[in-house]
Amino acid sequence: MKIFISADIEGTAGINHWDETIHGHADWPEYRALMTAEVLAACDGARAAGATEIVIKDAHDSGRNLLVERLPDDVRIVRNWSGHPDGMMFGLDESFSAAIYTGYHAKAGTEDNPLAHSFNLKISRLLLNGEVASEFTVNALCAGLYGVPSAFLAGDAGICADARAMVPGMGTVETLFGAGPASNSIAPARSCRLIRDGVEAALTGGAGGIPSTEGPWEVVVEFVNPVNAYQSRWYPGAREHGPRAVALEAREFFDIMRALRFIKG
Template identity: 40%
Template sequence: MKLYLSADIEGTAGVVKWSETEPEDQYYPYFANEMTQEVRCACEGAMEAGVNEILVKDAHHTATNINPEKLPEIVKIMRGWTRGPQEMMAGVDGGFDAAAMVGYHSASGTNGNPLAHTMNTQNESVTLNGRLASEFMINAYTAAYYKVPVVFVSGDRSLCESAKKLIPSITAVPVSEGIGNASVSLHPAAAQGAIRKGMLQAMQGDLSECLLKLPESFEVSILFHVHDKAYYASYYPGARSDGLKTVTFHASDYFEVLRFLLFVL
């Protein structure tokens, strides 16, 4: 079996400040290591279930956070950004049996994580067909575009709950819970163990039950913090201003949605 795994850091156990996710911060090495360990455990759980090929996408900030040496030898890792529309899902295609997301976080416009955001901090919210869109949702639809089921996610509790609403059969492992500007996290060893166990469970289940069905059409709406970002985005072909700080885009092909997000978000 072949697994695609996308990893972020804001949903990693213990992370609570933006500075902790930045390479210049004194605490960043600790949390980059925790991100690495959670990915390692996810890979080990998948391997125990029979997966023999894994591609990991380092999908936070510089995309150079994970220590490849600490991952199992069967893992290939994509570091850096291709600058293509797949973004956090770069490299995914129809050849994968399943996809997983580790260290994911709540969306802009929600309070499930002190670092809640969608793609960047320049927007107040992103909606997809009227629903607040997290990076998980955007990337789950990307997997669905290639007919790859998303079987596992770990991150903050609110994100995991929203993931279950989108894909009821997904295995979701919460490792933290946001409370205002604070967060309560599992002990790192407990988080890693839960991720390993959850991934094993996910890969032993009926993968097809986690294949998300794509809508027939898409409406994306982005509410920016400042009006000039919306003005700029409104010049993307097919986009329109929808209020002082909002831009909206319609498409029937989800790849066009990804192309729009790449250039305006």
Template identity: 45%
Template sequence: MKVFISVDIEGCAGITHWDEAEKKHADYPEFREQMTREAVAAIEGAMIAGATEILVKDAHSSGRNLIASMLPADVRLVRAWAGHPLCMVQELDESFDAVMMIGYHSAAGSEASSLAHTLSHDAAEIRINGRRASEFFIHALASSMLGVPTVFVSGDQGLMQEIEEINPHVGRCAVKEGRGQSTVSMTPAAATKAIREGAAQALKGDLRQSLLHVPDHVIVEIVYSNPVLAARHQWYPGMVHVGDRAVRFETGQYFDVLRMLNYVT
């Protein structure tokens, strides 16, 4: 069994403030280590379930956060960014059996997390066919486009509620809950235990039930925090400026969406 694991930081246990996610800040090392521990827990769970090949994508900010020396010897690690439209699932292809997403978080526009955002801080909200889009939704559609189900996700409770609405067959583990600018969180030890067990369980049964329906007609609406960005990005091919701070993109191919988001977020 071949498994792809994408790892972010804002949905990891305990992390609450942007200082804790920024490499230059003194608070960062603690949560970089927890990000790595949660990745290791998912790897261990996948191995318990029979995974024989695992590729891990460091998918936060610089893409250079996971402490490589803490990872098991028999996994491979993708660091930094190639600029590919698959973005947080870069190097995923049809040969994989499953995707897991660790440390993921609520979407831009959500109040469920103090660290809610989608791809960057530029977008106040992104909607795909009317649904508010998280990084989970964008990349689970990308994996489903390739025929690979996203079978397990860990992160904040707001994201878990979104996944329940989108596809309840996707395994999930809420390690914390946002309360305004605060969080109520599992301890690091409890979170890694829950992720390990959840990852192992998620690889049992019919994995294809976790595939998302990839629409053959896609409308993406982006509202920016800064009106200058809407004025600029209206010139992306196929983009239309539809109002203050807002643009709209329409296509019949989901890969076009991924390519567009790579340039305008």
């Protein structure tokens, strides 16, 4: 069994402030260690369920967050950004049995996490076929293009609820919830234990599934600043959608991912 892990940081247990997410900031080393611990817990759970191969995508910001010296010798890690439209799922293909997500966070425009966003802070909302979408939304559909089910997610309460709604039966661990700039989190040690057990249970029990990737698709990217909307509408096929947004239509979801690679900046 071959397992893919997409690892983010803003849904890691204990996290609260942007300073804790920024490569090189004084607060970052503590939280990259917590991010790494949750990934290691997911690896332990996957191995207990029978995984023989594990590939990890360091999927936050620089793509250079995980403490690689702590990784077990039976995993591979994808660091930095290739420029491929798969983005946070780069390295995934049809040979994988399941996708797992750690450190995931609520979508832009919600209050479930003080660090809620969708890909970057330029975007105020991202919509797919009229529904507000998260990074998980895009990434689970990306996995679906390869026929890979999304089995488990750890992150804040908002993204866990969204994941269960999109992929019924998916295993989740709620690490924290937001209240304005504050967060209420479980202890990192408890988070790691729950992730380890949750991943094993999800993979053993066949949890999760594959959302439909059938088109047609429309993506709308609403920006905070109209300058970004002006710049992004020059992507082939993109059109103005109000003063701060661009829209694009496609039959295939991969074309949406390719457009987002350039439009979202």
